[in-house]
Amino acid sequence: MDFSDVSLVALRVFREVAERGTFTAAATSLGYTQSAVSRQIASIERAAGASLLERRRDGVRLTTAGQVVLRNAARVLDQLDATTRELAGLPAEGGTVRLGWFPSAGAVLLPRAIASLRRSQPAIRVISREGSTPSLVRALRAGTVDLALLASAPPFRPLDAESPTLELETLIERSLMLAVPTGHPLAAGDSVDVAELRGQRWIAGPAAGEDTLMGVWPGLDERPEIAHTARDWLAKLHLVAAGAGLTTVSASLAGAAPPGVRIIAVHGGPQELRRIILARLPGRLTDAAAHLADALRTTVR
Amino acid sequence: MDFSDVSLVALRVFREVAERGTFTAAATSLGYTQSAVSRQIASIERAAGASLLERRRDGVRLTTAGQVVLRNAARVLDQLDATTRELAGLPAEGGTVRLGWFPSAGAVLLPRAIASLRRSQPAIRVISREGSTPSLVRALRAGTVDLALLASAPPFRPLDAESPTLELETLIERSLMLAVPTGHPLAAGDSVDVAELRGQRWIAGPAAGEDTLMGVWPGLDERPEIAHTARDWLAKLHLVAAGAGLTTVSASLAGAAPPGVRIIAVHGGPQELRRIILARLPGRLTDAAAHLADALRTTVR
DNA sequence: CACGTAGTATGCGTAAACGTCATGGACTTC
DNA sequence: GAAGTCCATGACGTTTACGCATACTACGTG
Numbered sequence: 262m263d264f265s266d267v268s269l270v271a272l273r274v275f276r277e278v279a280e281r282g283t284f285t286a287a288a289t290s291l292g293y294t295q296s297a298v299s300r301q302i303a304s305i306e307r308a309a310g311a312s313l314l315e316r317r318r319d320g321v322r323l324t325t326a327g328q329v330v331l332r333n334a335a336r337v338l339d340q341l342d343a344t345t346r347e348l349a350g351l352p353a354e355g356g357t358v359r360l361g362w363f364p365s366a367g368a369v370l371l372p373r374a375i376a377s378l379r380r381s382q383p384a385i386r387v388i389s390r391e392g393s394t395p396s397l398v399r400a401l402r403a404g405t406v407d408l409a410l411l412a413s414a415p416p417f418r419p420l421d422a423e424s425p426t427l428e429l430e431t432l433i434e435r436s437l438m439l440a441v442p443t444g445h446p447l448a449a450g451d452s453v454d455v456a457e458l459r460g461q462r463w464i465a466g467p468a469a470g471e472d473t474l475m476g477v478w479p480g481l482d483e484r485p486e487i488a489h490t491a492r493d494w495l496a497k498l499h500l501v502a503a504g505a506g507l508t509t510v511s512a513s514l515a516g517a518a519p520p521g522v523r524i525i526a527v528h529g530g531p532q533e534l535r536r537i538i539l540a541r542l543p544g545r546l547t548d549a550a551a552h553l554a555d556a557l558r559t560t561v562r
Numbered sequence: 563m564d565f566s567d568v569s570l571v572a573l574r575v576f577r578e579v580a581e582r583g584t585f586t587a588a589a590t591s592l593g594y595t596q597s598a599v600s601r602q603i604a605s606i607e608r609a610a611g612a613s614l615l616e617r618r619r620d621g622v623r624l625t626t627a628g629q630v631v632l633r634n635a636a637r638v639l640d641q642l643d644a645t646t647r648e649l650a651g652l653p654a655e656g657g658t659v660r661l662g663w664f665p666s667a668g669a670v671l672l673p674r675a676i677a678s679l680r681r682s683q684p685a686i687r688v689i690s691r692e693g694s695t696p697s698l699v700r701a702l703r704a705g706t707v708d709l710a711l712l713a714s715a716p717p718f719r720p721l722d723a724e725s726p727t728l729e730l731e732t733l734i735e736r737s738l739m740l741a742v743p744t745g746h747p748l749a750a751g752d753s754v755d756v757a758e759l760r761g762q763r764w765i766a767g768p769a770a771g772e773d774t775l776m777g778v779w780p781g782l783d784e785r786p787e788i789a790h791t792a793r794d795w796l797a798k799l800h801l802v803a804a805g806a807g808l809t810t811v812s813a814s815l816a817g818a819a820p821p822g823v824r825i826i827a828v829h830g831g832p833q834e835l836r837r838i839i840l841a842r843l844p845g846r847l848t849d850a851a852a853h854l855a856d857a858l859r860t861t862v863r
Numbered sequence: 864c865a866c867g868t869a870g871t872a873t874g875c876g877t878a879a880a881c882g883t884c885a886t887g888g889a890c891t892t893c
Numbered sequence: 894g895a896a897g898t899c900c901a902t903g904a905c906g907t908t909t910a911c912g913c914a915t916a917c918t919a920c921g922t923g
Contacts, residue, residue: 264649330645333644333645333648343634348631
């Protein structure tokens with residue numbers, strides 16, 4: 262039994278598992294059952310003659326051999342896709358970039374960068390998708406996206422400990438902002454003091470983040486009152502506009518506040534810096550990816 | 563049904579068919595039946611959505627789409643092999659060249675070049691195999707060998723009409739020679755006149771070549787008397803040594819004549835030039851291949 | 864002109880591969 | 894300790910893929 266005996270299905274399943282982080286997620290994404298995924302992984306591990314995934318309680322992690330296989334599987338599958346396109350008579354997929362982005366980047370940064378890129382390089386096609394930081398990091402490693410826009414908060418930990426190390430570029434570093442309804446007392450000036458945030462009602466994100474709760478201003482010395490939780494930015498901002506509460510927003514959303522919402526700064530507390538990071542696998546970028554990276558850099562300013 | 567739905571088996575079978583030129587040959591080489599090969603090809607053609615092989619009376623020929631698929635299949639399969647090696651902890655197969663050679667190159671040219679390469683570049687590993695011109699040309703196109711040493715006779719036709727065009731380099735051009743037993747009257751001098759070849763007995767190659775019969779001096783104005791036919795050079799030369807007849811040899815065999823055999827020139831007739839050609843696919847060579855090519859060039863002189 | 868030869872295609876039967884269902888085991892969280 | 898979230902595995906049905914035998918086609922030969 263040799264690694265050459267793997268099946269293409271196994272390679273695809275493996276890539277999906279690497280990207281999703283759990284068998285179950287990969288299975289639903291592929292339209293399989295978890296059982297089928299488990300068997301396919303067992304088969305590819307048998308073929309590789311080594312354990313490729315470390316089973317942990319919250320899913321799986323790539324072993325060293327797993328990283329090798331992932332890198333190669335991505336190449337094989339890409340080559341196959343390239344063949345498909347070539348057979349269909351389509352142009353070689355050189356002018357396409359795949360970008361992953363964190364949710365707050367979708368309202369302003371992403372559309373502006375795409376528009377600017379279309380002006381300067383109309384031939385380049387951008388395919389993008391939203392995702393959380395871990396899922397985008399996995400997508401980078403699985404070769405499913407070429408670039409990833411990530412948000413990062415202090416203490417700015419490395420994104421993962423895998424190899425090869427991702428190449429990171431901080432596009433901008435700005436303070437966290439606050440979204441308030443225009444009629445609200447706090448909306449009078451351009452900024453408020455952190456002390457004024459006591460006793461406010463908050464609109465938080467859905468998952469209680471490990472340490473800090475997304476949406477609520479960090480470091481408050483009280484137990485915040487959470488009136489609503491929502492994942493979607495449009496929903497959150499319109500809840501703010503309706504006076505349902507306040508929420509924190511990335512500075513990059515400043516240009517996209519709907520009527521009835523003001524985005525203001527907060528002073529007086531410790532600085533709440535947030536970085537927007539452009540991440541990619543080491544190695545040379547395609548021309549299209551380099552152009553998109555440029556467009557993102559200039560747009561961010 | 564998309565080309566991404568092919569199976570790896572189908573890709574391998576396809577490459578083998580491209581290399582062998584017939585389903586039947588590919589089947590025996592793979593340990594399959596012809597029936598299985600036929601089905602696999604049908605399946606890959608269904609996946610590709612196009613006919614990949616032109617069925618002809620003597621086997622098959624690649625269509626344009628077939629060439630596309632072959633090129634890509636070779637890459638996919640190579641990538642898979644590379645993965646296998648990487649998993650096994652072996653060094654990336656960068657220091658290996660695969661060389662194909664025509665039978666007369668095996669006695670002198672090949673061993674000398676390998677020895678010289680081992681002196682100058684001991685790290686390079688050469689894998690080689692014998693083959694006929696058409697089979698080596700197909701092997702080049704299938705990506706199974708990196709370089710091919712071919713013999714060519716006037717009118718020096720192109721090796722095939724496929725695309726991309728192979729890159730050819732004439733290493734040397736010398737006259738066809740004659741192998742005679744040392745005791746033979748013709749062995750007295752360094753050369754004989756073509757007129758003296760009348761009435762000789764000959765040791766020919768096995769397959770009656772299309773126009774000229776290998777082993778018999780070309781252009782004789784008589785029906786040659788063929789005493790023996792043999793494929794193997796060692797056998798042929800020892801038959802000559804035993805006085806069983808004469809045979810033509812490539813000049814490159816001159817250094818390998820066993821005791822009892824002399825290799826001499828023939829004058830008086832039209833020059834019977836033979837070229838030794840180094841062929842490869844267009845594109846950049848690996849370092850190892852370039853070194854082997856150098857070794858072959860210097861050895862040939 | 865019948866026949867042998869060298870090639871590919873295809874109907875049929877069997878054996879292996881694969882995916883689902885259902886269940887079990889390990890571990891964490893409430 | 895009950896429930897939830899993972900992955901693993903035995904049992905089962907369906908599909909796939911192979912080999913065998915047999916067409917079918919085109920060409921060369923006597």
